[in-house]
Amino acid sequence: MGYPDYMYESIKLVEATRPRRAEMAKEGLQKFLKPLSAEEREKVLRDNHPDYQPEARKPIRVGPNKGEHLTSEVVDILERPSRLPRDFKLEPVDYETDVLVIGGGGAGCQAALWAAKNGVKVILCTKLRLGDANSMMSQGGMQASVNPGDSPLIHYLDAIGGGHFDNKPELLKIMTSEAPYIVKFLEELGVIWDKLPDGHYQTQSGGGASRRRMLSCRDYTGAEIMRVLRDEVRNHPEEITILEFLPALELIKDEEGKVAGAVLFDMETGQYHVVKAKVVVLATGGFGRIHIRGFPTTNHYGATMDGLVMAYRAGARLLHMDSVQFHPTGAIYPPQIHGFLITEKIRAMGGQPVNAKGELFVYPMEPRDVEASEYIQECKKGLGVRTPDGQYGIWLDSPLIEILHGSGTIERAFPAMFRQYKRFGIDIRVLPMLVYPTLHYQNGGVEIEENCHTCVPNLLAAGEVSGGVHGRNRLMGNSVLDYNVFGRRAGIEAAKLARETEIKERLNVDHVWEYEKELKREGIETKGYSPLLLPEYRNLESLKRHRTEFDPFAPAGL
């Protein structure tokens, strides 16, 4: 293991330019490299970003966004029929509650906690285990304007520029102005932020940010926050019932068209479970595992866009679902970690992106879509490093961090990254990391307003499944912030709404059948069903011998 011999030719070139690049970093890289102008950004995106390539988007033929161009793979999944059998009966009702939270990541845990704090009964259901979510995997940090030279307004300006000015202003105002409170709230639950000796927060810069604003917990930021939230949710067994390994399949409505629960599906036994709830909070996360344009992903195994599908069938409008975030630095070698996230904090602490010749070719702190496009362009120019299986990447020069901040910094600030590479024989204190953009985040989602309402009555949404706050490109550290801010708001609002809500019998899933009629009317015939629930990685040869009647996940057309 480790890098193949031929790569050391290029690594030597990186080593040769390293002392000079370290000098540049010490003087301030802005003196040598300017961030791109508006026009330059536009050009590099148009020429290189996967969203701008032919066939990246196509019109959706059914549902609330009918006629709009969305990401093609998203359209393909939305235009599939439901997994519910046609003769499905919504009885017996297995569970009854005030608030049903679908999803056990950060947003779901915040929503459950705050709904419970506000005096209502909560059921939280999740596809895998509680905390098995993208939230757990965030590495670099969370943005909050906690420094004197910064302010919520500068945070707002950075985020709206990074989002191509498409962010919903009222959502962004809430997120940026509540950020410092979230820092405090999490600390009071026991989250261990990286701190300076005087008790103030260690902060780093992030792509597209004009100030140091990134708080971190080593490079396990998401894991630290998620495990604390999970522990706190489990501290409320009287108010919160946790249903693990039980994903939702479809939403349920009442006679008036309000959302009134969900049908859950046990993937092991094939049994359906009916939950009746006065309010549903959708916190199902994003879509990395649908592998848009064939990209590998940093995302959790469960990130299959399930909530978006359910909400869309129920009539929820989507926003910005034509934009996809590719993280600039995904590992591209060794193959066992292909696509894995290399935290932006590596660049924030001085790790520079350099090409095969050892040249620093880009300002390292552009917003993610711009930075990723620059890397793709560099590889197209033939200045990438070839992997043994014929792909190309650029170097992320991690050893610089040890030069700039002193030896021992990598093990202290990046234990996860150090461990990850060490497992495969690479010491990132002395060797750079080979990277290429990887599918990372669902910028858009179900459109919400300030209190997380979707346009469907009694359906709230929070976290990655929701859309609007990030516009068409999220900045680093704003997703951890997003799920905390809006997860909390959704919980508070859900409790309030549950008190005012009376469910009008008859419970039904008529909207699911209406949606299927619409598919038929449009003459849409697709293979497979949605939501996907789980991604498919089984080897094709093994699937050919597969008996589909035993398998609800049997791929279509085998």
Added chain:
Amino acid sequence: MTQDLIPIYIYSRKYYVPEGSTIITALEYLGFKLKKGVGCKEGFCGACASLYRLKGDYKLKGGLGCQTVVQPEMQIVQIPFVPAPKAIYKIEELQPDSEIFVRYYPELYRCLSCNTCTKICPQELQVMDFVQAAVRGDFEQVANLSFDCIMCGLCSARCPAEITQFNVAMLARRIYGKYLMKKSTFLEQRLKEIESGKYEEGYRELMSLSQEELKNRYFQREIDFQIT
């Protein structure tokens, strides 16, 4: 990955999988649809804890399925999670005092110092050392040594004293983060500023700008940090 196949045993049956596979990719290659025992696939969530033995080795080893490369003749089982007692507490009512371990996790004091937990830890943490730190009531030490714990549960599955090391550490870290770390004084000031409405006028102004004005403001904004 090369396509050279090597033999491994999964739940006792022999299969051939590509060399270089991890336990998880080997299972998928063979046609297992993973519904449990799989999570982030990147070593952050602890969902894919696995036990294995290597040929000719009497030792039972542990690893994360997504991070462990298979070896010829390896015998593998997955441990999707380890049932473990978790103390129910109100964090705001606790004191940073080792009494809380006596109260919530008394089995902690049965630690035999056998180091089995440390040997099995897929994160290579000094598990026994943080258990001993907890026994001494040294919250900071527990927090530092256990910080990279992904709570896979392998330590507690192997522990002859039946300690749930990962839950003990979770409690200790929360106590440390909440009660023992120095607080930021500036944060309180910032929160007061926000509460007092100091930024409201600024937001109103930003939100009333035309798209063009907003773009100018953004691209001309001062960038004030150094990448060092």
